[in-house]
Amino acid sequence: MPKRPDLQRLWDDVGVKRVLEGLLDSAEGVDKARILSVSEPESGAWLHALPSPHLGTLLDSDSTRIAVALRLGCAVCEPHICICGTMVESNGHHALSCCRCAGRFPRHHALNDIVRRALVSANVPCVLEPPGLCRSDGKRPDGLTLVPWERGRCLVWDATCVSTFATSHIGRTARVARAAAELAAARKREKYAILANYLFIPIAVETTGCWCAEARVFFGEVGRRLRERGLDPRSGTFLMQSA
Ligand SMILES: [Zn+2]
Numbered sequence: 001m002p003k004r005p006d007l008q009r010l011w012d013d014v015g016v017k018r019v020l021e022g023l024l025d026s027a028e029g030v031d032k033a034r035i036l037s038v039s040e041p042e043s044g045a046w047l048h049a050l051p052s053p054h055l056g057t058l059l060d061s062d063s064t065r066i067a068v069a070l071r072l073g074c075a076v077c078e079p080h081i082c083i084c085g086t087m088v089e090s091n092g093h094h095a096l097s098c099c100r101c102a103g104r105f106p107r108h109h110a111l112n113d114i115v116r117r118a119l120v121s122a123n124v125p126c127v128l129e130p131p132g133l134c135r136s137d138g139k140r141p142d143g144l145t146l147v148p149w150e151r152g153r154c155l156v157w158d159a160t161c162v163s164t165f166a167t168s169h170i171g172r173t174a175r176v177a178r179a180a181a182e183l184a185a186a187r188k189r190e191k192y193a194i195l196a197n198y199l200f201i202p203i204a205v206e207t208t209g210c211w212c213a214e215a216r217v218f219f220g221e222v223g224r225r226l227r228e229r230g231l232d233p234r235s236g237t238f239l240m241q242s243a
Contacts, residue, residue, distance in 0.1 A: 002014065020035070023035050024036070028174065029170065029174055030091070030093070030165055030170060030174070031073055032174045033164055033165060033170055033173035033174040034070075034164070034208065036173065036174070036176070036177040037173060037178070037206060037208040037209075037210050038071045038208055039177065040177050040178065040209070040210040042209060042210055042216070043071075044071075045209070045237070046059075046067070046209065056110070056114075066092070069092070070091075070092065070093075070207070070208065071208065073091065075090040075091065075092075076090065076091060076092030077090060077092050078090065082094055082095070082098055082100070082101075083100050084098055084099070091165075093165040093166075096164075096165060096166070096207045097162075097163035097165070097166035104161070107161040107207075108142075108160070108161060111161060111205065112128055112143060112159050115142075115143060115157060115203060115222075116128055116143060118219075118222045118226070119143075119145060119222065121226055121229075122222055122226050122229060123225075123229060124147060124149065125145070125146040125147060126144060126145045126146060126155075127146065128143050130143070130144040130156075133156065133195065133198075135158075135192050135194060135195065136190070136191045136192075136193070137191060141156045141158050141192070141195075142157055142158045142159050142203075143156070143157045143158075144156050144157075144198070149199055150199055151199070153197065153198055153199040154198055154199070155198065155199045155200075155201060156192065156195055156198040156200050156201070157200070157202070157203055158188050158191075158200075158202055158203065159203040159204075159205075160184050160188065160202070160203070161205050161207060162180045162184045162205075162207070163207045164180055164206045164207055164208040164210075165207070166180070169183070173206075178206065178210045178211070178212060178213075180206050181204040181205060181210060181211055181212040181215070182204070182212050184212070185202035185213075185214055185215070188200075188202035188204065189202060201214050201215070201218045202215070203215045203218065223237070
């Protein structure tokens with residue numbers, strides 16, 4: 001019996017939990033990765049967002065259809081050959097990891113824009129692609145705060161969006177939720193070890209909407225600072241919904 005039998009939601013949770021366990025027991029491979037991933041709280045946050053074109057939270061019909069279909073495992077498109085020569089199945093997963101797919105750059109840009117705008121709102125000035133800073137492969141980080149973020153160190157961040165369903169990730173993501181994001185975060189940390197004077201935060205998110213642990217802590221802290229400035233107490237939630 002739920003701890004608070006007067007709350008209907010807690011009764012629903014019991015049934016939902018049982019259904020989820022049944023789905024996970026019967027699923028494997030791509031389907032198991034999908035169910036594990038979309039069960040994470042941040043993965044479904046967008047469903048509660050206020051649809052606003054000004055805030056960037058208004059999804060057009062096609063984006064909504066694809067977002068829902070990917071989470072439910074429904075067909076997204078007719079099978080066809082991608083411009084890279086690979087067969088695209090009806091689940092559309094190939095487009096999420098194809099190096100020739102145009103969607104990768106807008107996703108990356110949108111993520112950085114959300115981080116930059118949230119930091120500015122929290123009164124933390126920052127710049128994107130700061131000149132003069134290089135990671136081990138010579139590329140610039142995505143962003144840098146111009147004032148210290150924690151323990152006297154400025155924050156350097158690098159965002160990446162990886163596919164939960166990529167062939168190289170599916171072995172991990174079908175076992176543990178967020179595994180692709182955590183792997184991407186670890187790779188970023190290696191590249192940024194050279195910038196030891198800065199606090200580095202990898203912002204790795206998966207195409208199904210879940211984030212690496214450091215990104216979750218970071219967004220939580222940004223939300224706390226937004227609330228501290230007297231902004232809406234739901235600022236942290238709004239930030240989660242946008243990302
Ligand atoms: Zn392709």
